[in-house]
Amino acid sequence: MLDNLGVTFAGFSPLGPIRATEVARLAADLGYRSYWTAEASGPESFAVLAACGAAAPELDLGTGIVPIQIRSPLLAAMGAATLQALHPERRILLGVGISTPPITERWHGVPYGERPVARMAEYLRIVRALLDGERVSCEGPFWHLRGAQLGMRLGQQKPQLVVAALNPKMLRVAGRLADGVLLNYLPANHVPNLVATVREAEAAAGRTPGSCRIWAYVHAGVADPEAAVDRARRDIFGYASAQGYGNMMIAAGYGDEINELRAAMASGDRDAAVAAVSQRMIDAIDFVGTPEGVRSYFDAYAEAGVDEPVLMPLPWGEDRMGVISDTLAALAG
Numbered sequence: 001m002l003d004n005l006g007v008t009f010a011g012f013s014p015l016g017p018i019r020a021t022e023v024a025r026l027a028a029d030l031g032y033r034s035y036w037t038a039e040a041s042g043p044e045s046f047a048v049l050a051a052c053g054a055a056a057p058e059l060d061l062g063t064g065i066v067p068i069q070i071r072s073p074l075l076a077a078m079g080a081a082t083l084q085a086l087h088p089e090r091r092i093l094l095g096v097g098i099s100t101p102p103i104t105e106r107w108h109g110v111p112y113g114e115r116p117v118a119r120m121a122e123y124l125r126i127v128r129a130l131l132d133g134e135r136v137s138c139e140g141p142f143w144h145l146r147g148a149q150l151g152m153r154l155g156q157q158k159p160q161l162v163v164a165a166l167n168p169k170m171l172r173v174a175g176r177l178a179d180g181v182l183l184n185y186l187p188a189n190h191v192p193n194l195v196a197t198v199r200e201a202e203a204a205a206g207r208t209p210g211s212c213r214i215w216a217y218v219h220a221g222v223a224d225p226e227a228a229v230d231r232a233r234r235d236i237f238g239y240a241s242a243q244g245y246g247n248m249m250i251a252a253g254y255g256d257e258i259n260e261l262r263a264a265m266a267s268g269d270r271d272a273a274v275a276a277v278s279q280r281m282i283d284a285i286d287f288v289g290t291p292e293g294v295r296s297y298f299d300a301y302a303e304a305g306v307d308e309p310v311l312m313p314l315p316w317g318e319d320r321m322g323v324i325s326d327t328l329a330a331l332a333g
Contacts, residue, residue: 005298005331006034006310007062008217009052009309012324013042015315020048021055023313023324028056030332034093036064036310046079053087062093064182064310065164068123069104069113072144074148077130080159081152088155093215095182096123097164100242107158113142117169124161124177131158162215166248168197175201180213183306185239186314188297190252191216191304212262218308221295221314222326225288228316232286233277235314241265241279255279288314298331 007027009020020043024035035052039045049061061083082095098120099199101112113119122140126148127134134147160179165171166186174181183194191214196213205214221228239245246258257278264273287297301309311331313324 003033004308005013005032006036006060006062006215006308007035007328008038008242008310008312009043009048009066009075010036010217011219011312012320013038015320017043017048019137021051021319022055022085022321023100023328024052024059024258026325026328027197028058030328032059032328032332034062034308034310035062035317036062036092036095038064039066040099041107046083049083049247050086053083053090053281057087059175060091060093061087062092062095062162062215064092064095064215065097065099065161066095067108067111068096068120069099070108073123073126073143074130074145074150077127077159078152081131081150082273083153084159085152088157091148091157092159092214093162093180094159095126095162095164096126097182098170100244110125115141117173118142120163120170120184121173122226124163124173128161128177129159161213162213165194166244171197172201174198175212176205176207178212180215182310183214183216185219185236185245185285186248187252187301188215188304189284190248191301191306193251195305214307215307215310216308217312218298218301218306218309219286219287219312219314220327221293221316221323222293222294222330223288224321228286228314229279229282231312231316232282232288233274236277236281236285237261237274240281248309249281254278257281288315288316291326294327294330 037045037048042052045063084092102111104112118141130150138145162180163174163178164182222225261276313327317323
């Protein structure tokens with residue numbers, strides 16, 4: 001499994017970009033394949049990946065994810081192509097997603113927009129054409145381009161398009177149009193259902209089975225699980241309270257918890273909403289335990305159909321960098 005193992009900065013980005021490069025170098029030394037980062041309001045994704053690529057040129061580089069509302073198709077293609085030009089032998093994984101209204105509207109001042117699935121499909125088609133060197137004119141419902149063209153020449157290796165997806169409609173878009181899909185905040189036992197949806201969409205589009213590679217952020221930390229319970233509960237709550245993640249968790253078998261959480265939020269009782277996140281959700285989504293337990297946890301995702309599990313280290317402990325290092329080493333051992 002280690003041959004296809006990645007790690008993401010997303011879970012420890014508050015530690016800053018210097019730590020990002022340190023972990024990238026450690027991951028490369030341990031034999032990891034890919035390095036990912038997220039983008040919301042902290043470190044900017046392409047700058048982080050450029051620094052990490054310089055520190056650890058052996059690693060593939062991925063954005064997981066950038067919101068499509070805050071980056072035009074051409075700007076996203078420019079960022080990915082720049083990384084590809086700097087690392088012509090590495091995979092550049094342009095991970096994009098539809099994000100959430102708080103991130104796009106409250107933080108970036110950009111409308112979230114309607115019809116997210118159709119918006120994503122149009123975005124992917126435009127970016128694909130740009131990366132293929134085409135001159136693009138588009139008068140679609142979401143983007144209007146006239147003669148747009150990427151002003152860079154790429155070799156045979158071009159950035160790959162990866163879609164962050166949780167629910168069936170977006171998974172089908174990925175299966176039809178993307179090179180990969182990135183899953184997040186889901187238990188291993190729900191992975192086969194999502195993979196089946198992607199494969200059905202591939203087949204319907206006439207694509208070769210497996211054209212859309214399956215990545216998943218797998219949340220784990222080598223630390224004391226009892227000391228991490230409150231952090232895990234708050235972490236999962238932050239995502240479960242969003243409609244898309246909540247709906248996915250209901251489909252994964254956590255309907256009672258999500259319904260209780262939503263009822264508490266509707267009544268204004270945030271503490272009760274956080275408390276609705278059960279221990280079984282924590283054990284399945286934010287695993288903290290021994291090195292052996294972490295390895296078994298990762299094995300479950302690979303066995304469920306994830307082609308490339310991506311470690312999201314949970315830096316929950318007094319020595320946060322120590323937890324990250326121990327967790328990376330646990331999967332390399």
